Amino acid sequence: MNDTAYPENNLDSILKNNPLGQKTIEKIKGMDGVTDVTSRKYLYMTEGNNTYSVMVLNREDFEKHAGEGGILGDMDYEKASRENGIFYGWSNFIGDSGYRIGQKISSNLEDGSTSQNYEAVIMGSFGSLDTDWAITEDTYRKLGLENANASGTVWVDCSQEDLGKVASALEQLSDENDHISMDSYENQLxxxxxxxxxxxxxxxxxxxxxxxxxxxxxxxxxxxxxxxxxxxxxxxxxxxxxxxxxxxxxxxxxxxxxxxxxxxxxxxxxxxxxxxxxxxxxxxxxxxxxxxxxxxxxxxxxxxxxxxxxxxxxxxxxxxxxxxxxxxxxxxx
Structure with missing residues (x-):
């Protein structure tokens, strides 16, 4: 987020030239054996002198993370989408970071091609996320942040018999770019x-x-x-x-x-x-x-x-x- 020696590694720079952009996703879809490809968007948020990463969650992912424990506040997807609410990523550290549930923040959101002023109330906090903050997919769309190249995580599905072939192709793709890492469900399991x-x-x-x-x-x-x-x-x-x-x-x-x-x-x-x-x-x-x-x-x-x-x-x-x-x-x- 704040690498001054190598600014090209910061999230705002990566979003402007995203290695997991739409062209890469289309390339993955065209790989032999791939049956489905889904992705999740990541944003760059600036509040005062602080910079943060923001995850865009659809309803399914939102409810999944909300059910994992450690949550604080009102974890209602519909209400959050309606009121354009925002959620902190780590409930154990929300107090240490100087934030509280119900607090209003004024910030700026970027997706690599579009920048929007964003005022929101902190509606709750997840137990743990891969990013500092999260918003709903509906809020993301209402803000007009629909950059097709803002994907930060891509899930690739294939049949069991094609697993080795698809994994090999994805590993080759990740080796071609320092900003991409690849892992498999089987390995994580x-x-x-x-x-x-x-x-x-x-x-x-x-x-x-x-x-x-x-x-x-x-x-x-x-x-x-x-x-x-x-x-x-x-x-x-x-x-x-x-x-x-x-x-x-x-x-x-x-x-x-x-x-x-x-x-x-x-x-x-x-x-x-x-x-x-x-x-x-x-x-x-x-x-x-x-x-x-x-x-x-x-x-x-x-x-x-x-x-x-x-x-x-x-x-x-x-x-x-x-x-x-x-x-x-x-x-x-």
Whole structure:
């Protein structure tokens, strides 16, 4: 936006000689295998001594970004188009930048060939955009800013079998101009999945450590309980309790701890987990937009806890029965 050493790299200069102009878009449409091409316009805005980038959003893109969380203000496309409103791009920084919802700004908008004075009220803010500001497509047209060469992002569709051929042609096109970069949906999807897996691995590894420590605490509690009650258990067996009844009693005691652990996890952990997700969504962290209930992880945790508890109860019961009833009755702690 403000490169004084290489002014040709600034957005206003690029819009005047846009490498993604209409000729380039027509060239892309003519590539073998391309089925559809759509684009998004970008503008250059000057307010006082400050310069900003502005994204032009159609209804579909506007509602998509408005649903990603972290929004502020009235995110109504119809109202924004009717009143020619403007939206800040980063809700977390709107206060730091000196702006507020409802504030009126006076600026100048350029699309590379046309310049228009623009007065607008800040109606809201998105969680995160690729630009500083955004206006609706209807506002863009009403202002008379319809430069066909103002495209800043171009999406190219093709069939799966033509993907390699089209990607190769687009890479060659991007290599011919320093101001164009190309990426694919598949590549972005793989990067997103990799980042998600890394984060999941870190989180579950941390949870596993906590789980092991918690289970050791539970095991320690059960062991101490049985040791301190060794004489009591010996007396119970002396008056008729069978080994099978002793096993079931220890298993039920262990299940009491396990069920209590699971109840705490379900009653407190699940709402707390959703609260963390909701906070991350509203603050636009990590691209968290959709909540998935972790039923597989919950089922796995339940099975592991109950299985470990049953094994522990069996080992403790076996250890108790190694001593004779007389030795247990004589035990004084």
């Amino acid at each position: 793989n990067l997103s999945r990799s980042a998600s897996r890394v984060m999941q691995f870190a989180v579950y590894a941390f949870m596993a450590v906590i789980g092991i420590i918690s289970f050791m605490n539970m095991a320690n509690t059960m062991i101490i309980s049985i040791i301190t009650r060794k004489q009591e258990l010996g007396i119970l067996q002396a008056i008729g309790m069978t080994s099978g009844q002793l096993n079931r009693m220890l298993q039920m005691e262990g299940l009491f701890f396990s069920v209590g652990t699971l109840l705490v996890s379900f009653v407190i952990g699940i709402p707390a987990g959703y609260a963390v997700f909701y906070y991350a969504k509203t603050h636009s962290y990590f691209g968290m937009n959709i909540y998935h209930f972790p039923w597989i992880q919950i089922l796995a945790m339940t099975i592991v806890i109950i299985a470990l508890q049953l094994i522990l109860s069996w080992l403790l019961s076996r250890n108790v029965k190694k001593e004779s009833i007389v030795e247990r009755i004589r035990y004084q702690g």
